[in-house]
Amino acid sequence: xxxSKILNENELLGVISNYDTSFKIEGYVKDLNVKNILQALKMxxxxxxxxxxxxxxxxxxxxxxxxxxxxxxxxxxxxGNLSKVLNYKDIEYFKKLFLKLNxxxxxxxxxxxxxxxxxxxxxxxxxxxxDKKIVYETKDFFDNELYQYTKIPPIIEFIKYLNSKNxxxxxxxxxxxxxxxxxxxVS
Amino acid sequence: MEVTSVTIVSTNLNKKILDKYRxxxxxxxxxxxxxxxxxxxxxxxxxxxxxxxxxxxxxxNYLDSNKISYINVTNNIEEALLTKYLIVYDKENxxxxxxxxxxxxxxxLLKRIGLSLPFIVELSLLLKDYxxxxxxxxxxxxxxxxxxx
Numbered sequence: 649x650x651x652s653k654i655l656n657e658n659e660l661l662g663v664i665s666n667y668d669t670s671f672k673i674e675g676y677v678k679d680l681n682v683k684n685i686l687q688a689l690k691m692x693x694x695x696x697x698x699x700x701x702x703x704x705x706x707x708x709x710x711x712x713x714x715x716x717x718x719x720x721x722x723x724x725x726x727x728g729n730l731s732k733v734l735n736y737k738d739i740e741y742f743k744k745l746f747l748k749l750n751x752x753x754x755x756x757x758x759x760x761x762x763x764x765x766x767x768x769x770x771x772x773x774x775x776x777x778x779d780k781k782i783v784y785e786t787k788d789f790f791d792n793e794l795y796q797y798t799k800i801p802p803i804i805e806f807i808k809y810l811n812s813k814n815x816x817x818x819x820x821x822x823x824x825x826x827x828x829x830x831x832x833x834v835s
Numbered sequence: 836m837e838v839t840s841v842t843i844v845s846t847n848l849n850k851k852i853l854d855k856y857r858x859x860x861x862x863x864x865x866x867x868x869x870x871x872x873x874x875x876x877x878x879x880x881x882x883x884x885x886x887x888x889x890x891x892x893x894x895x896n897y898l899d900s901n902k903i904s905y906i907n908v909t910n911n912i913e914e915a916l917l918t919k920y921l922i923v924y925d926k927e928n929x930x931x932x933x934x935x936x937x938x939x940x941x942x943x944l945l946k947r948i949g950l951s952l953p954f955i956v957e958l959s960l961l962l963k964d965y966x967x968x969x970x971x972x973x974x975x976x977x978x979x980x981x982x983x984x
Contacts, residue, residue, distance in 0.1 A: 666885070707849040708881075709910075732884045735846045735910055737949030762885045799887045802913060802954035806975045815983055823954075827961055834967060834982050 660750050662767035663760040664798045665777035667728060671711040673718075674704045682717060692717045693741060708733040716742070725749065728760035743770050764789060765801040768821040790819045839876070839904035840895065842915045842935070845924040846949050848881055852908060852924055859906060868897060876904045883907065883914055891917055913953045915939070916973055923950070936971060 673680075678699040682688050686696055692713040698706075703714055712733045719725045725746075730739050747770065749755045759766060760777075767774060768789070776784040776797045786794050789804060800808075803821055810817045817829050845852060853861055856878055862871075863880040871877060877898070883891050891907075895917060898905050907914060915921045915935055922932040925948045931938055939945070939956050951957065959971045959978055972978035 707847050709847045731911070732881065733848065733910070735949040736912070736951035737946075799885070802975075806955070806958070806979075809975050810979060813979065813983075815979070823958060823961065826958070827965065830962065830982060831965065831967065 659754070659756045660746065660771045660773075661756075661758045662764070662771035662774040663758055663777050664762060664764065664774060664794075665760050666762070667760050667777060667780075671703075671715045673714075675702065677701055677703060677714060680714070680718065683721075688717045688720065691720065691745070693738065709735070709738065720749070722755075724756045724758065726758040726760065730759065730766050731761050731763035739766060746770065762798050763801070764794070764798060764804075768801075789821055838899060838902055839906065839920075840899070840918045841906045841920045841922060842918045843906055843908045843922045843924060844912055844915055844950060845908065845910060845926075847926050848908070848910050849927060850880065851927050853878060853880065856906060859904075868894065871898065871903060872901060874903065877906075879905065879907045879909075881909055883909060884911060888913070888917060912945075912950055916953050916955075923948075936973065940971070 676699075677689075678685070685699070689695065689698055694710065694713050694717075698710070698714075703711060706714065712727075712729070716725075716727055719727070730742065734742065743766075746757045746759070750757055759771065761767070764774070772787055774786055774794065775782045776794070778797075784793065784797060788794070789801075790808070801821075803823065803826065807817050807819060807826070815833060817826065817833060820826050820829070843852065853859075859876040859878040860874040861878050861880055862882060864882065866882070891914065895905065907918065915938075919935060920933070921935045921938045923930045923938060923945065930948060931941055931944065939952055942952055942957070942960060945952065952960070953973075955973060955975055955978055956971055959968060962968045962982070963971070968978070968981050970981075972981065
């Protein structure tokens with residue numbers, strides 16, 4: 649996969665792709681080979697009651713967390729489909745965790761998702777992957793060409809709509825910055 | 836007979852939710868539109884994640900015109916705006932249900948269980964707090980129309 653070639657430069661990379669990241673490990677959580685498993689479970693928002701659960705019986709949300717727990721000590725962490733399996737609160741938590749792992753422990757993190765919103769305030773670079781080849785690269789969440797490959801996040805769609813009506817609103821992915829701009833515009 | 840058009844939003848997608856709807860056919864993978872005609876009641880389980888809302892609307896219109904009832908189970912609250920009725924599950928239990936706009940007014944309750952609001956609803960609520968609009972809007976056109984009259 650070409651991702652490995654650009655990882656040296658991009659330590660937090662957003663990948664837009666249908667790449668299959670489904671979890672295939674079975675068995676009891678307690679049998680997984682993880683150091684300090686209680687601490688590791690806590691880090692991924694699970695508690696000790698999960699030790700006696702079978703991975704195949706867990707929900708997609710819980711399986712994602714177990715999968716991440718197994719990867720957390722690797723130098724390069726590749727995770728996928730956050731938007732498909734996690735709720736909003738979990739996504740925000742894991743984004744903070746990824747930033748901390750990147751800043752404090754210099755881990756390279758690749759986040760594969762079809763929803764660009766997951767990358768807000770997290771990655772500086774995004775690539776579109778098709779048939780394991782990079783077909784597009786951008787740093788700009790407002791890049792029109794990016795949305796030929798995936799759906800547009802509502803905040804970007806709204807700002808682009810306002811701009812198309814000649815209402816001058818600055819590009820932002822922060823709802824509070826948008827509100828300030830709207831306030832200035834209508835006052 | 837009225838056609839059911841419901842979104843179920845869950846904090847932790849679990850197929851146990853589907854046990855309550857045994858008379859519905861479950862679609863949990865890619866599908867062809869024509870194959871939906873074989874069923875009178877369909878549950879979509881986390882399948883619209885990659886689709887633009889216009890495409891989801893097209894599917895719903897197709898089902899409506901063929902008098903097929905449907906429930907969409909998702910973790911994406913944005914999809915709630917595409918049906919009139921919304922059921923919110925916290926894990927395996929119903930937390931709240933009702934007409935979409937009425938359910939979404941419970942923003943503090945939804946956030947407490949880890950859900951966000953659809954972007955345009957959240958923006959409306961915040962702008963309402965600042966006294967810039969008087970109501971909650973469900974689409975960008977009507978919100979923009981109210982702000983820049």
